[in-house]
Amino acid sequence: MNSHESIRAAILPHLKAGDWLTLLLGGLCVVLLTLKLWSGDLADRAVIRSGGKIFREVPLSRDQQIEVPGPLGVSVIRIQQRKARIVSDPSPRQYCVRQGWLQQAGEIAICLPNQVSVELTGSTKKYDSLNY
Amino acid sequence: MTASITENRGEGRREKGEGEKPSSILLNTTAEDHHIARMAAVALGLTILENAIPSPLPGVKPGLANIVTLIVLARYGWRAAAWVTLLRVVAGSLLFGSFLAPGFFLSLSGAVCSLLVLAVARHLPSRWFGPVSHSIYAAFAHIAGQMGVVYVWLIPHAGIAYLIPIFAAAALVFGTVNGLIAARFMENKTDCPQITQIRTD
Numbered sequence: 113m114n115s116h117e118s119i120r121a122a123i124l125p126h127l128k129a130g131d132w133l134t135l136l137l138g139g140l141c142v143v144l145l146t147l148k149l150w151s152g153d154l155a156d157r158a159v160i161r162s163g164g165k166i167f168r169e170v171p172l173s174r175d176q177q178i179e180v181p182g183p184l185g186v187s188v189i190r191i192q193q194r195k196a197r198i199v200s201d202p203s204p205r206q207y208c209v210r211q212g213w214l215q216q217a218g219e220i221a222i223c224l225p226n227q228v229s230v231e232l233t234g235s236t237k238k239y240d241s242l243n244y
Numbered sequence: 245m246t247a248s249i250t251e252n253r254g255e256g257r258r259e260k261g262e263g264e265k266p267s268s269i270l271l272n273t274t275a276e277d278h279h280i281a282r283m284a285a286v287a288l289g290l291t292i293l294e295n296a297i298p299s300p301l302p303g304v305k306p307g308l309a310n311i312v313t314l315i316v317l318a319r320y321g322w323r324a325a326a327w328v329t330l331l332r333v334v335a336g337s338l339l340f341g342s343f344l345a346p347g348f349f350l351s352l353s354g355a356v357c358s359l360l361v362l363a364v365a366r367h368l369p370s371r372w373f374g375p376v377s378h379s380i381y382a383a384f385a386h387i388a389g390q391m392g393v394v395y396v397w398l399i400p401h402a403g404i405a406y407l408i409p410i411f412a413a414a415a416l417v418f419g420t421v422n423g424l425i426a427a428r429f430m431e432n433k434t435d436c437p438q439i440t441q442i443r444t445d
Contacts, residue, residue, distance in 0.1 A: 126424055126428065135376075150409060
């Protein structure tokens with residue numbers, strides 16, 4: 113008990129109001145970083161499929177543009193700044209193009225009419241309704 | 245001392261009695277130079293001490309030498325603190341044989357970033373903000389600078405993002421502890437922790 117009191121006496125006089133604010137901000141920063149960075153799996157590879165078979169598997173670290181042939185024509189996939197998207201596709205409703213950038217592992221864009229898909233994978237395989 | 249000589253190179257040398265003894269080089273040092281050298285030596289001692297402490301994760305270190313930086317910053321201003329810190333980084337890397345190796349650039353980038361943040365943080369109103377705040381901001385800047393260099397130069401892979409929460413938590417804890425220690429030292433009105441036995445001249 114006595115040692116507890118002395119520790120309090122050693123610490124508390126050196127913490128001013130602003131220091132408590134800094135501590136609070138720092139703690140908040142750590143919590144937010146943890147939630148943001150440890151919640152979802154960061155993707156590091158993109159698996160491109162055509163007609164159900166794996167067409168190519170590329171790392172997200174290198175920016176590039178890939179053309180994938182399908183029954184309707186060519187789908188263009190772009191990898192940029194650790195994100196991937198389908199830039200253009202001959203499918204009539206353009207669902208996969210409108211899906212935009214994919215960033216998290218497990219995210220997938222599928223162009224059904226042209227039988228082309230891009231799926232992001234991370235270090236661990238997550239289960240969802242597609243691959244359960 | 246290495247620190248003292250490095251510090252005074254900028255001031256040039258002045259010969260005493262021209263022509264008589266051309267081989268002797270005299271470095272004129274001021275009291276401030278001696279003080280900076282002494283403080284850098286204390287910081288260097290803490291760095292060596294700290295390297296003997298085993299760490300659960302490479303890169304997670306208490307950064308005890310920053311206690312000296314904080315005290316020098318409060319007592320003698322930012323310029324002296326920058327000298328002490330940079331001398332500690334360079335001399336420390338020479339001692340451990342890591343000069344110009346990746347580890348050297350990591351500690352240099354961390355030190356430069358935290359010095360830049362300290363240059364701003366020291367102007368916070370002293371009524372509300374003490375050494376603990378300075379220490380925490382500097383610790384976060386330190387880790388941000390290091391992670392920046394790691395990502396741009398050493399491991400350009402998003403995987404290192406996983407380590408950021410651990411490093412940030414360590415920065416908060418050790419920043420707070422170092423700040424408290426620095427505040428405790430400055431509480432006594434005696435001069436800073438000095439090694440008076442070592443004469444630098």
